[in-house]
Amino acid sequence: MAEIVTLLSAGCHPETGRLRPAAGDAAALALGLALRASGHRLIGLHAGPADDALRVYAGFAEFDLVRLNLSAQADALPVILPWLALRRPALVLAGPKAELGAGTGLLPYALAEAMGAACIPEVAGVEELAERVTLVQALPGGRRRRLAAPAPAVLVAAGRLAPPSGWAYARAQRARLETVPATALEPVAATAWRNEPARPLARPVRRIRGGAAARMAAATSFTAGEGQLLVQPAPDEAARAILAYLEGQGLLRS
Amino acid sequence: MGSGGVVLLILLGALGWALIGVLGRIAGWRAGRPAKVDWLAGLLALPRRYLVNVHEVVARDRYASTMHVMAAGGLVLALLLVVLVHGFGIASPWLAWPLLLACVLTLLGAERVLRRRADRPPRLSGGRWNRFGWAIGGFALGLAWFTLPATGVMADPGLLHPVSLAFAALLAWSAFELADGLAHGPMRHALAGALNLVTHPRAPRFSADRPVAAIHPIDLDAPRLGVETPQDFAWNRLVMADACVACGRCEEQCPAFAAGQPLDPKFVIRAISMAQGADHVDDRHYAGRRWPGLERRVGEGGAARPLVADGGLIPPAALWACTTCRACVEACPMMIEHVDAIIDLRRFQTLELGAVPGKAPAALAELAAADNIHGRAAARRMDAFVDLDLPLLREVESTDLLLWLGDGAFDPRGQRAMRAFVQVARHAGLELAVLGEEELDTGDLARRLGDEAQFQRLAEANIATLARYRFRRIVTTDPHVLNSLRNDYPAMGGHYEVVHHTAVLLELAEEGRLKFQPGEGQAALTYHDPCYLGRWNGEFEAPRRLLDLLGPGRVEMARHGRTARCCGGGGGAPLTDIPGPRRIPDMRMADAKATRAGTVVVACPNCAVMLDGVTGDYPAVTEVAELVLARLAVPAERVAA
Amino acid sequence: MSARPRRDPHAERERATRVGPSGRARRILGGAVPAAPVRPRRNPHVLRMAAVPGPAGRMRLDPHGGELLAHLPSLATPGAEQPIVVERPACLILAVLDLPGGRLEGSDFGLLAAARDLADRLEGAVLALTLHGRPDLSRLGVDRHIALDLPDRWDPIARLAVLRAVLADQAPAHVLFAETPLLGADLARRLAAATGLAAAFAVHRLEPEEVRARGAGLDLVGPPPPIMTLHEVLLADRPEPALREARPVPLAVEPDAGLVEDLGEIPVDLTGAPLAEADLIVSAGDGVTDWPAFHTLAARLNATVGGSRQVCDRGLLPRDRQVGASGTLVAPKAYLAFGISGAPQHLQGIERCQRVVAVNTDLHAKMIERADLAIVADAQAVMPALEALLERRRHG
Ligand SMILES: Cc1cc2nc3c(=O)[nH]c(=O)nc-3n(C[C@H](O)[C@H](O)[C@H](O)COP(=O)(O)OP(=O)(O)OC[C@H]3O[C@@H](n4cnc5c(N)ncnc54)[C@H](O)[C@@H]3O)c2cc1C
């Protein structure tokens, strides 16, 4: 049976900033636990300075947990890669975005690139894992698509997936975590980016060129259909109006 | 040999049989976890507990109470006398006549038992309980026959006389039925019931006027948290389960059972009792009503097998449907603590398995990371009250009255009531202070959902915070907070005087600091008792007296006070959300509607949300403080905001 | 709708204003102000029915009763318009469009608007890349257009190959994507990982000197990198409708077969899907009595079933189907409400719906007010009619 590594990062509660299981990583863990139930071996991997970040995941199930000992600032990718190269897992599972730091969601892609593996986002389930992995991808609106890729592959869980059920305090307390020393590489060069407190999200003020008439036109034009009213139409007429409407939105699926 | 000798023989045989069975049962109890029991105090308190506490409950059912006095009293008397008459062979009419009378009394009692059995209400179990009346009657009759010669009314016909033989057979059957029942049948309630009164884990409930309904803490470092198998219960809780007489009074009061959710408190207790006596049993022979909606389900278990499981004796949904309203406990004549058992079972499910259903896991996860189940930052607890300028304890450092906001502060319905209370209190010149963002959830909900770890964490944090300040009393609008701080915190080292806002409002009104104007042409109102103020804390009177000061026209629902029906909002039930064909709040609003009152007055933010959420043509729902504010003899807008 | 008289503050202020001796206008406070004429309230539905076809053939709403459109030369006389041409751009801004399902969607418009804005400020040109079909982008602020027609499969590797070819060919200064899962967000990260180029994801402020990208609870601030995806707050906009040349640019690329094999969409019965995920919801309220018709319609549309609390409380739909404050907050593209009155708690639940269609017998129902397409009719008649229409449509 194959070995699966799921990447577990330190989660952060959006309002209080306190440690918790990261929602995306928990979704990935749910995929991993489903695979474990069909006999595969699951390892949870965390690169970071403290056990606490990993222990919160231990409450979900009893599985192997490994922490690569790394300072909080260090880049995780350079230490995860060699560790993975040694283990050669058939699948690497990850969450869509970290809840701390830059949270770009780039890591699984970079990982896949370095491993020469396929990276598949929005994964909602894994159906089969052997030479190839067959999986289900979540599309907008609850639709699903089936994909296949050669193993090893990097799968990114769909963010909206529910976390695994069954978090238990006693499991988290009693879990034994393995710590692997890791030497972090010095960051190559300080990037031009700086971190700042998040500013509120706001729609930009629209720059409209072309004088007052254009501005007026922009402010008052809507697509028709918004606010259409039919009073006591024949049922058929009403039906046609709705149908045309849905068709216009590309929502007819049959 | 005289025919009386056979009585001795039969009784000795039955006694031996009973002894074997009882020893087996005792071995079963001893397999439970250890418990600290004050035997001496328990034994000394036994008569009082039996004659006062038990009798108080039994007497609510007049018929059953008379029946029990006759059957049990007669039987006990007869057994005492039989030792003298037949054991020591003292054939004096001075003893024989009373023995005969005891037999007759027992017989009359047995007749009442059988009469009730003939038209058995569904809450009573059938099966072996149906034979119980016959066994008592048969025993009394047989005993009477063999006692007649000693009274001198007739000569001893000799054992070989056909009538004597028939009576001997009857006596033998009934004596063995009763003796066997002492370990495995209905008679067990006498033994376990008495022992339960002696070793009861909640001794305070018998002594004080107000029941101190704390939930026992557990050691979080123990190898197994909570209760999985019967043997994980403390041994006196196993005795307690064996005390059940299957009377179904708990079942009748249970709101979840009435809503058709798969919970029956009687079956929970009977399941524990059933499982502890055997290595492996199933519930096919169980003679009571079955889990609503799961009538065809067969559960299996045993003394060392999981109690709660999909195929276990107790279905998981039963555990999570409970609102912890304590109506069952209040109704139980055997002083059984159903809620404690349910919480113990939940603890294992939550802490060891993480098997909490519905939205509860998400709520507990938010609680872990934000200290409230809404996942809000601590500072936002004060959001709805900024304009009230409530002084923060952090700034004033001491206060007479500390207002504990509770998690209702995050909910618009709760906020309304809290604001009303603050306004009224200010109007009466009362100064309040709050903890503000230093206040955390009390952990009450976590504890009731079985998450003892979070309860202890939050309680320790809150107790540490409170230790920094000086205050005389804590007031809250939330009975769950009240109960937690008043009853659950002492075991964690926090001792406070906690009052409900209805009590404070009553104080103010009685001191004349609040003046009310009579509402014009007001419709009658009815008061809904919150379980955690009423049954859990014995406060039934203050809110009622307060309402009566507001004006006349208060009516009571059929179920009120100690038997009030829960709103469905307790114990985390709205989160675990176990489906049923009916909803508890709907039934409660139907209760209210039946009084023809125009308004239901509530005194708890949970009740307000639950009852307010019922749609349709029902009375309006008002919180006490809101009503008081509206009836102040000053225009409401002039009340200091 | 009632014509409740409404005060007109503008008219009032005007009347109360007198020109003083110095020639400055001054307001007279208090005093005898002539009674304000009562301006009747406008009925927005009547107004919307007065929509006129705009130049692009799309319906346009003109609350000024057609005056305004007549005064817009570019719109009024489309034939005479000359496209704007950027001959020698300082740089190229590449906008990679999503075109989900082969159609231009909101995020595409927003992306083009942002690209146009950036290009204008850098004196550059907008180069659009579309991978399916050949949509007309000439009124969407596009100067150059590379239109490819890749197979409909989801093949990120092929797309990446195209993108790399465009980068090699055109050397755009910035590549912009929408931060949309499986589309822009995916492709941008692939590009960043494959090329090692600097990238900023979920940019929510975009200036030529500095961009702000949303990280995990913080903002990453720096100069605009080569690759950027735009946060949805930047995607609500639309480019100005000025005509541009959208000059076709050829691209020679032989996309190689990727590692990932698309085995096709799995037919999923969406009627019982999680409400929070759904993009088409049919919802029933107390006004629905013909439940078989309702469920057949939902199945025919393969739409997710929802309901008001009223119907869930009565057990007509399971509790997890409840939409609203105490149920699920939904955000579908379209929400079809049959016989729902639109109680505040219900409307709270559909705040984030893009389009609402309501069928209700009551003209004054709050739901009718909220709806984009409001039909005052009996739900029991409309539901089967719609179902029959869909059935006929399916058979040709
Ligand atoms: C605390 C609280 C929370 C609540 N949360 C929610 C919530 O989350 N979600 C929710 O939905 N509600 C919620 N409610 C209930 C809410 O206030 C309304 O009662 C409920 O939404 C009304 O449901 P309805 O529109 O189906 O029914 P009604 O209000 O009875 O409306 C029925 C509508 O159907 C129309 N109608 C009748 N016959 C026909 C016909 N033949 N064809 C077409 N139309 C017809 C009528 O004109 C009417 O407008 C909550 C209430 C409370 C107190």
Ligand code: SF4
């Ligand atoms: S506490 Fe209430 S809900 Fe729970 S079993 Fe007892 S009566 Fe039923």
Ligand code: SF4
């Ligand atoms: S638990 Fe108590 S109330 Fe319930 S059936 Fe047993 S004895 Fe009766």
